[in-house]
Amino acid sequence: xGSGVTCEVMLLIVQQGLEKATYTSLCLPDDIWHRGVVHLPxxxxxxxxxxxxxxxxRWDEGLGGSCFISGIVAxxxxxxxxxxxxxxxxxxxxxxxxxxxxxxxxxxxxxxLRTVAELSKFLTMVVFSCSAxxxxxxxxxxxxxxxxxxxxxSMCHPxxxxxxxxxxxxxxxxxxxxxxxxxxxxxxxxLSSRLSGHLLLGQYLEERFTEVEPHWLMxxxxxxxxxxxxxxEERNHWAKLRYNYMxxxxxxxxxxx
Numbered sequence: 130x131g132s133g134v135t136c137e138v139m140l141l142i143v144q145q146g147l148e149k150a151t152y153t154s155l156c157l158p159d160d161i162w163h164r165g166v167v168h169l170p171x172x173x174x175x176x177x178x179x180x181x182x183x184x185x186x187r188w189d190e191g192l193g194g195s196c197f198i199s200g201i202v203a204x205x206x207x208x209x210x211x212x213x214x215x216x217x218x219x220x221x222x223x224x225x226x227x228x229x230x231x232x233x234x235x236x237x238x239x240x241x242l243r244t245v246a247e248l249s250k251f252l253t254m255v256v257f258s259c260s261a262x263x264x265x266x267x268x269x270x271x272x273x274x275x276x277x278x279x280x281x282x283s284m285c286h287p288x289x290x291x292x293x294x295x296x297x298x299x300x301x302x303x304x305x306x307x308x309x310x311x312x313x314x315x316x317x318x319x320l321s322s323r324l325s326g327h328l329l330l331g332q333y334l335e336e337r338f339t340e341v342e343p344h345w346l347m348x349x350x351x352x353x354x355x356x357x358x359x360x361x362e363e364r365n366h367w368a369k370l371r372y373n374y375m376x377x378x379x380x381x382x383x384x385x386x
Contacts, residue, residue, distance in 0.1 A: 132282050132313075150230065152237035155254050157182045157262075173372035174265055177361060181261040181330075181375060184353040186253035197350040198256065199249045204342045209244040218242065222251070260330045264380040268373075271321035275314065281305055282313040328382040330354060 132139065153159045157178055161167055166175060186198045206212050213219075219241055226232060226240040234240075242248045274280040278300070286302040289295035305313070328334065331351040338344060358377040365371040373379065 134283070147230070148233070150236060152239070152254075155258060156250065157257060173364075174375075177357075177372070177375040178257075178261060178265060180357045180360070181354075181380075182253065182257050184350065184357060185256050185261075186249060196353065197346050198253045200346040201343055202245055202249045202252065204340070204346075206245055206248065212245055212248050213241075213243045218248070259383045261375055261380055263384050265374050268321055268375075268379050271314075271317040274317045277304055277310055277313075283309060323379060330377060330380045330382050332382055 134142070153163050161175055161179070166172055169175065184197070187196055206215075222242055223240055226238050230236045230238045232240075239247065239251065242251055274282075281304055283305050284303040285305060288303055289299045304310075331347070331354045333347060354377050361373070361376055365373060365376075
């Protein structure tokens with residue numbers, strides 16, 4: 130109701146968005162390079178997101194070797210042949226490719242994983258998308274959308290199409306009515322609010338592993354996250370405009386939490 134479209138049209142919009150999703154866009158380092166913003170100054174999203182991506186995936190000699198995803202994959206698989214020979218793992222990847230991305234080879238989404246490096250990158254993409262990337266997109270929705278002309282949920286009239294012939298009322302007419310606006314604002318507040326009881330990135334209450342190595346890797350991961358949080362807090366303390374959407378106190382462990 131607040132969006133001004135039917136459920137059928139909303140599904141069509143989602144479908145069109147999915148058709149544009151690619152593996153490159155989901156893998157942060159590739160996406161940053163593809164969009165040409167590697168060296169863009171003061172790009173806080175890139176800076177914080179890359180710190181988190183590297184903490185999730187990276188190999189850190191200073192910590193005695195691999196960390197978190199790469200460490201866990203190396204511990205359980207070790208060699209490429211173990212990855213390519215894992216039938217359940219391959220079936221999981223095929224399921225994602227077939228049902229999640231409709232078997233579109235143009236998406237670049239892998240339909241199989243053959244090496245330890247490929248598996249580490251794929252798992253990093255999953256963890257990052259469900260935690261840090263979700264926080265970056267979700268946590269700022271109210272800040273962006275509370276002023277409705279920034280992101281109107283629906284348009285009641287067409288926008289002015291000719292230069293020099295538009296007045297204030299021509300811009301006000303398309304803005305949603307008050308009741309629709311109120312509904313959208315409530316949704317934005319709920320989506321952007323910090324809810325109690327959820328798990329933050331790096332918190333794993335369910336015992337999935339019994340070996341010592343994975344537990345050590347998780348503790349090292351949490352230590353890296355604390356360092357990232359300190360850097361973000363220090364930067365925001367001196368910044369004229371804070372960027373806080375991937376602060377670790379705002380980044381949930383999963384979109385299901």
